Amino acid sequence: MSALLEVSNVSKVFSMGGLLSRHQVRAVEDASFTLEADRPEIFTIIGESGSGKTTLARMILGLELPTSGEIRFRDKTVSHRVGRRERLAFMGNVQPVFQNPFEAFNPLKRIDRYLASTARRFLKLSDLKAIDRAMDEALVKVGLSLAEVRGRFPHELSGGQLQRCAIARALIPNPPLLIADEPVSMVDASLRMAIVNLLKALRDDFGVSVIYITHDLATAYYISNRIIIMQKGRIVEMGDARTVLENPEHPYSRLLKASVLSTEDAGAGKLATDAEMVRTASALAGAERSRLAERPDGRLVRVYEGA
Amino acid sequence: MLAVFRDLLRYNIEFAIGIVLVGLVVIFACLSFFSPVDPSLIYMTIPDQPPSAQYWFGTNSRGQDLFWQLSAAFRNSLMFGLTVAILSRIISIAVGLASGYIGGWVDRVLMFINDIFVAVPIFPVLVLFYFVLRNNLDSFTLALIMACFGWPFDARLIRSVALGLKHREFTRHAVFAGMSTRKVLLEEHLPYVMPIIFSTFMNNMLWSIGLEVTLAVLGFTNINNPTIGTVLYWANSHSAMVVGTWWWIVIPVILIVMTFLGLFLLAISMNEYIDPRSRLRRMGA
Amino acid sequence: MTQDILKVEDLKAYYQMNYFGIEREVRAVDDITMTVRKNEVYGIAGESSSGKTSFIKVLAAAIRPPFRVINGSVKYDFNGKPIDITTASEAEIEAIRWKHLSYIMQGSMSVLNPVRRIGRTFEDFAARPLGLSGRAFRERVVTHLAKLKLSPNVLNAYPHELSGGMRQRVTIGLATVCHPEFIIADEPTTALDVVVQKEVLQLIRDIQKEMGAAVIFVTHDMSVHANVADRVGIIYAGRLVEEGPTREMFFAPKHPYTAHLVASLPRIGDTSQRPALEGRPPSLADPPQGCRFHPRCPLAVDKCRREVPPLETIGKDHRTACWRWQDVKPLDHVHRANGQEAIA
Incomplete structure (x- = not known):
């Protein structure tokens, strides 16, 4: 078994403030996980704002360098400080899908130019017919077609269609790995599941691994193989998605699950959050000396010394 | 392009007025190509004639027909303003976009140079150039020098827009679509700074023509070359207002006001048209 | 009252x-x-x-x-x-x-x-x-x-x-x-x-x-x-398409759009395939004829394409604008089961 993506002991520290009041923010602390090459999966990173999930994604995409630790993609260190050729080779293998489909394409430009540029650059196509074919193939994978998209401006399509175009563009180089940062949080409710189901189909039918970054536990449960839950830069629980989410062990994971709004007793007005739970979970965010401990069911849970 | 022009004419009163004013001045300036007299020669007609059927704008104390004199002067000054504006726009776009988008040490170096140009006082430098070059200081050389000083403020402005654009998702998307830096800057970002470029273009023309007038009135340019500034220089040196040849001053000033008012109206109306938000609304977003 | x-x-x-x-x-x-x-x-x-x-x-x-x-x-x-x-x-x-x-x-x-x-x-x-x-x-x-x-x-x-x-x-x-x-x-x-x-x-x-x-x-x-x-109203393409007490809206929706919105919510503990609604919301500058939901509606019939359904009262506080509201059923099993309970 070879590793597709290896994240080992990665930390990222940002220095904030001016000359006098400089303080450091640990956006990501000692994160490690591995994605295997021959087993496509949806690997979900769950966290609230400020949990470091987006920073982690940016580091995997090579947009940001880790302060310590290393990220390796197919045994090569990921970095943006490499030659253009090497960087393009990496981009051909790891493609992003971003949060806001309405921002994914320049509103003043036609959408197909991004797809054409991707095909030209990564598939090294120059023949117009071949470019069209590559674009159409990718669009068909996401349930659209070139005929529907060609010549359109972003405002002519719905958020769901735009996000599908963005995914289609990412799929053109046939990358083994997609990094999807909150891909559905800005998509309308009636169109959201189409995108989520699409990610699932990419894994099942085309063998694409997806790192799915979200704050939504319900969709994470619905599509993920494995998940990690991050709290203030630290991984607090990691393991099989179903196991972890059905029965979370770490207090923070439990709090997140308890905060998911249920529709099963709609109209009953049950909202109260257990204040004790919030206190316990937030107390652990700053706790020193902790490590990830393995549990018999395969999950890793952060335990705190002296707690 | 023609349709754009027609729409603007029909639905934008500022544009219509602006185009009429600038159009009149430009036609007037273009007439100099058909001038029957060489505007650099003196004592070709009777001096100090008031405006009449024969001399529409009168003649000056140097025996020049002011109509043809001013026509040549406006051609030269407009060309001068255009040259400065175009050259300095090119520098400010290149520096502003690259500095904002690439960031890091490129940004620091470019902005360091930028700030030096902001800090250097332009007027003494121009006077210095005049003393060194004397009559070799033709219009084009002066335009080049002024273009070198006309970009830094606008480059900063463009940089601030580029900084915002850099973090928009479509920029990252373009990068991951394999677009080169040049392509990202010219095709993705340039349309967003066009409104700035247009409005600063007009400002820059105004600034450069104004500065040329200042230099000329003080006699720090080649005073034999007819420009708006040198016309006023000669008028001043012949005490035109005192001796009663008022048309020597009043007519050029009216024409200058028309030019600047027209340019200003064109700038604001075109700005509204090329503004990305208004463009999007017209596209139906 | x-x-x-x-x-x-x-x-x-x-x-x-x-x-x-x-x-x-x-x-x-x-x-x-x-x-x-x-x-x-x-x-x-x-x-x-x-x-x-x-x-x-x-x-x-x-x-x-x-x-x-x-x-x-x-x-x-x-x-x-x-x-x-x-x-x-x-x-x-x-x-x-x-x-x-x-x-x-x-x-x-x-x-x-x-x-x-x-x-x-x-x-x-x-x-x-x-x-x-x-x-x-x-x-x-x-x-x-x-x-x-x-x-x-x-x-x-x-x-x-x-x-x-x-x-x-x-x-x-x-x-x-x-x-x-x-x-x-x-x-x-x-x-x-x-x-x-x-x-x-x-x-x-x-x-x-x-x-x-x-x-x-x-x-x-x-x-x-x-x-x-307490009550929920659903707006689709500029119109109110259904309105009712929250509980009924979730367990017994009477508009296919509402039924879809409710069914598309994933839940922890439930891995069954969630349905996705095809198509896109209509443009308000040029809405479709008849019922505005008909191009995306699984129940659409000819009448829906021609005539705009009125918002009619179908129960206490419950109004819907659908020609076929009687055929609308909750789409997923949890809400279906709870719905029967709620009605019983």
Whole structure:
């Protein structure tokens, strides 16, 4: 078994403030996980704002360098400080899908130019017919077609269609790995599941691994193989998605699950959050000396010394 | 392009007025190509004639027909303003976009140079150039020098827009679509700074023509070359207002006001048209 | 019998634009009739560009050209003082703002001035409607903040010194300090994290109960409606397509769009395939003929393509605009099972 993506002991520290009041923010602390090459999966990173999930994604995409630790993609260190050729080779293998489909394409430009540029650059196509074919193939994978998209401006399509175009563009180089940062949080409710189901189909039918970054536990449960839950830069629980989410062990994971709004007793007005739970979970965010401990069911849970 | 022009004419009163004013001045300036007299020669007609059927704008104390004199002067000054504006726009776009988008040490170096140009006082430098070059200081050389000083403020402005654009998702998307830096800057970002470029273009023309007038009135340019500034220089040196040849001053000033008012109206109306938000609304977003 | 505080009748509000000769008419609100009662939370759901934001603009009396009310009336009844937003003068509307009618916005920063201390913002908004000043005003605000479990210290803070959740609490405080009878909450929790979201929802619910105010709660998130609203109205392409008590909307929806919205919500513990709705929301500049949902509707028949279904009453407080409402069934098994229970 070879590793597709290896994240080992990665930390990222940002220095904030001016000359006098400089303080450091640990956006990501000692994160490690591995994605295997021959087993496509949806690997979900769950966290609230400020949990470091987006920073982690940016580091995997090579947009940001880790302060310590290393990220390796197919045994090569990921970095943006490499030659253009090497960087393009990496981009051909790891493609992003971003949060806001309405921002994914320049509103003043036609959408197909991004797809054409991707095909030209990564598939090294120059023949117009071949470019069209590559674009159409990718669009068909996401349930659209070139005929529907060609010549359109972003405002002519719905958020769901735009996000599908963005995914289609990412799929053109046939990358083994997609990094999807909150891909559905800005998509309308009636169109959201189409995108989520699409990610699932990419894994099942085309063998694409997806790192799915979200704050939504319900969709994470619905599509993920494995998940990690991050709290203030630290991984607090990691393991099989179903196991972890059905029965979370770490207090923070439990709090997140308890905060998911249920529709099963709609109209009953049950909202109260257990204040004790919030206190316990937030107390652990700053706790020193902790490590990830393995549990018999395969999950890793952060335990705190002296707690 | 023609349709754009027609729409603007029909639905934008500022544009219509602006185009009429600038159009009149430009036609007037273009007439100099058909001038029957060489505007650099003196004592070709009777001096100090008031405006009449024969001399529409009168003649000056140097025996020049002011109509043809001013026509040549406006051609030269407009060309001068255009040259400065175009050259300095090119520098400010290149520096502003690259500095904002690439960031890091490129940004620091470019902005360091930028700030030096902001800090250097332009007027003494121009006077210095005049003393060194004397009559070799033709219009084009002066335009080049002024273009070198006309970009830094606008480059900063463009940089601030580029900084915002850099973090928009479509920029990252373009990068991951394999677009080169040049392509990202010219095709993705340039349309967003066009409104700035247009409005600063007009400002820059105004600034450069104004500065040329200042230099000329003080006699720090080649005073034999007819420009708006040198016309006023000669008028001043012949005490035109005192001796009663008022048309020597009043007519050029009216024409200058028309030019600047027209340019200003064109700038604001075109700005509204090329503004990305208004463009999007017209596209139906 | 509970009293109505807001009565909207046959409301049509369009955007009429003319940019360089290109005329466009966007029918953002097209024939909406509804009422909101005293002391209830009325949830409005709808996706982006469904017209829900435009509808809220009319209710909030924030009608600016090119947006215009074409037809209908929006009548508030504040303690026997009736006012029709569509005909009232600027001064009359100014008089009810904040005192009777207030808002909780999505981004707290749009209300809180970043360079003013919170206390000053409270004075700007509430001092005049309350008719208090100085110490009396401050005492009133402090007592009110205490109800929201906020310490009086926040009045001395600048907005950036508070967390997102705290800021949203402050805006809720700001919107409720004058005890208005009607509050419009526009996606108040969308920008918040899940844990904080739940707390803020709880807070809105509590303060509403205590003051007996009516709240219009707008969000696209059906799971928020499930927990906050007493009644829910669904807006699709500028029209109200279904309205009913929250429980019925989730367990026995009578419009295929509602049924879909409910069924598409994934749940922890349930891995069954979630259905996705094909197609895209129609353009309000050029909506489809007949029922506006028909191009995406699994139940559509010929009649739906030709005739607009009226919003008809089909049960207590339950109205739907669908020719085939009797054939609409909950789409997923959990709601189906609970629904039968609920009806039994």
